[in-house]
Amino acid sequence: MDISLKNSRSAVLRLLCREASVILLGMLMVGIALLLERHEFIFPELVALSIGSLVIVKRVWCANRWRMVLLLTGAALVGTLLYLYSPLPFVANIAIGFIGVAALLILLRSSLYPALSACLLPLVLNESSWIYPLAVFLLSLLLVGLQWFMEKFRLRTALPFRPVERNVRERSTRALYILMVVLLVVSAASFYNQRFFILPPLIVLFVEFSRPEAGLRKAPFQITALMAIAALLGNFGKLFLEPFLGLSPALSIGSVLLLLFVVFSVLKRYFAPAAAIAVLPQILQQDNWFLFPLEVTFATALFIGLALLLFRKKVNSHA
Numbered sequence: 001m002d003i004s005l006k007n008s009r010s011a012v013l014r015l016l017c018r019e020a021s022v023i024l025l026g027m028l029m030v031g032i033a034l035l036l037e038r039h040e041f042i043f044p045e046l047v048a049l050s051i052g053s054l055v056i057v058k059r060v061w062c063a064n065r066w067r068m069v070l071l072l073t074g075a076a077l078v079g080t081l082l083y084l085y086s087p088l089p090f091v092a093n094i095a096i097g098f099i100g101v102a103a104l105l106i107l108l109r110s111s112l113y114p115a116l117s118a119c120l121l122p123l124v125l126n127e128s129s130w131i132y133p134l135a136v137f138l139l140s141l142l143l144v145g146l147q148w149f150m151e152k153f154r155l156r157t158a159l160p161f162r163p164v165e166r167n168v169r170e171r172s173t174r175a176l177y178i179l180m181v182v183l184l185v186v187s188a189a190s191f192y193n194q195r196f197f198i199l200p201p202l203i204v205l206f207v208e209f210s211r212p213e214a215g216l217r218k219a220p221f222q223i224t225a226l227m228a229i230a231a232l233l234g235n236f237g238k239l240f241l242e243p244f245l246g247l248s249p250a251l252s253i254g255s256v257l258l259l260l261f262v263v264f265s266v267l268k269r270y271f272a273p274a275a276a277i278a279v280l281p282q283i284l285q286q287d288n289w290f291l292f293p294l295e296v297t298f299a300t301a302l303f304i305g306l307a308l309l310l311f312r313k314k315v316n317s318h319a
Contacts, residue, residue, distance in 0.1 A: 014155050015055070021146060022050045022275075023257045029139060030282060031250040040132040044279035045117040046139050047257065048201065048272035052114075053147050056270055057157050063112040064161040065144040069137065071108060071115040075101045076136035079119035083128045093123050094186050094198075095179060102175040109163035113207045117200035117276065124195055125283065178210050181306055185299075196284075196295035201276040202227075202303055208273075209307035216271075220304045223271055226263065227300040230274035231293035233259050238281035239289050249282060 026047045033041035049068070052060035063071065078100040082093045097119040105111065118136055122128030150156040164171075182203055189197040205227070209216055216223060237256035241247045247255065256278050264270050277296055286292055 017155055018055045018150065019261050021054055021150070022047060023254050023261070025050050025143070025146065026257050026279065027250045027254040028142075030253045034249060038131050038135070039283055040129060041135040041139070042279070042283050043118070043121075043136055043139050044276040044283070045114045045121075045201065045204075046143060047279050048117075048204075048274075048276040049114055049140075050143055050146075051270055051272045051275055053143060054150060054156060057159075059159050059162070060272070061110070061112045061114070062162060062164045063108075063110045065147065067108050067110050068112060068144055069140045071101075071104055071110060071112050072118045072140045073133060073137040074104055075115040075119035076122075076133035079122045080128050080130065080133050083122040083126075084130075090123065090190055091183060091187050094120060095183055097123060098179050098182065099175075102172070102179075105164075106168055106171050106175075109166055111164050113204050114272070114276075116207065117204050120200040120203060124198060124200060174210075177310075178207060181310060182206065185302070185306075194295060196292055197299040197302075199277070199280060199296070199299075201273040201280070202296070202299045204276075205273045205300065206303035206307055209304050210311040212311055217308060219269065220308065222267060222269060224297065224300045224304060226267065226269070226271045226274045227277055228293060228297040229263055230260060230278040231296040233263075234278040234281040235286075235289055235292055237278075239286075253279060253282060 029046055030042055033039050049072075053068070075097075079097055082097055086093050086096070088096070098116065101116050101119045105113075105115065122132060147156070151158040186198050189195055205223075208214060209220075233256045236259075237247075237252040238249075241252040241255055242249060257275065260275060260278050281292065284292065
C-alpha cells in the first residue's frame with residue numbers, strides 16, 4: 001500500500017514537473033522575443049508541440065527528434081519563401097504551402113501535423129522575415145533537447161518511433177481532399193477579411209479531426225469548449241493582465257498557460273492546439289476583444305463539423 005502511494009505521488013510530481021516545463025518554455029520564448037525585440041521568436045505552435053512532446057506520455061505524432069527539427073524548420077522556410085517572394089494570391093500561397101508540408105510529411109513518413117502551422121503562420125498573419133525560420137529552428141532544438149533531458153532523468157518515458165506506413169498514393173489523395181476543404185474555408189475567410197477563421201492551429205485541428213480513427217472525434221463539444229476557453233484566456237492575458245495589472249508579456253503568458261493547465265485537469269483532457277490558440281494574442285492585432293474568441297469558437301465548430309461529415313470512411317494509414 002505504501003509503495004503504491006509512493007509511486008502515485010512520484011507520478012504526480014513528474015507530471016507537474018513536465019507541465020511546469022511547458023509553462024517555463026512559453027515564458028522563455030516570449031522573454032527572448034522581448035529581449036531581442038523580434039516577435040518572430042513567438043512561435044505559438046511550440047507550446048502545443050511541448051504538450052505533445054513533454055507532457056503526454058504517448059506518441060501523439062509520428063516524429064522522432066531529428067524529424068521534428070527538420071519538419072518544423074523546413075515548413076517555416078517554405079512559408080517564409082512564399083511570403084517574401086511569391087507573387088501569387090493569398091489562397092494560392094496557402095495551397096502551395098499546404099502541399100509542400102504534406103510532401104515533407106509523406107517523404108519523412110511522419111504525422112507531425114503542427115508543421116502546417118509553422119508554414120502557414122507567416123502567410124495568415126501577413127508578416128515574416130528570415131529571422132522566423134531561424135527562430136523556429138532554435139526553438140525546436142530547445143524543445144527536443146528538453147525532451148531528451150526529461151527522458152534521460154526519467155521525468156518522461158521514452159517512446160519508440162514508428163514511421164507512418166509508406167503509402168504515397170493513399171496519403172497524397174487524402175491530403176488533396178483535405179486541402180480542397182481547407183481552400184474553400186480559406187477563400188471565404190479571405191473574401192470577407194476574417195482571417196481569425198483560418199488561424200494555423202485551427203487548420204491543424206481540422207487535419208487531426210479528419211482522421212476517422214482519431215479519438216478526438218468522440219469529444220467534439222469538449223474540444224470546442226477547450227478552444228473557446230483557450231482563446232478567452234489568451235485575450236485575458238494580453239488585454240487585461242498586461243495593461244491593467246502591469247504584468248510583463250512573459251509573466252502574462254505564464255499565467256495564461258497555468259490557467260489552461262487547470263482547465264485541462266478539470267476536463268481531464270489535453271489538447272495541444274488549444275495551447276497555441278492561447279499564445280496567439282501575443283502576436284495578433286485585435287480591434288475588438290471579443291472577435292478573436294468568437295471566431296475561434298465558430299471556426300472550431302465549423303472545422304470539426306466538416307471533418308465529421310466528410311471524413312467518415314475508415315482508412316489504414318495517416319494523412
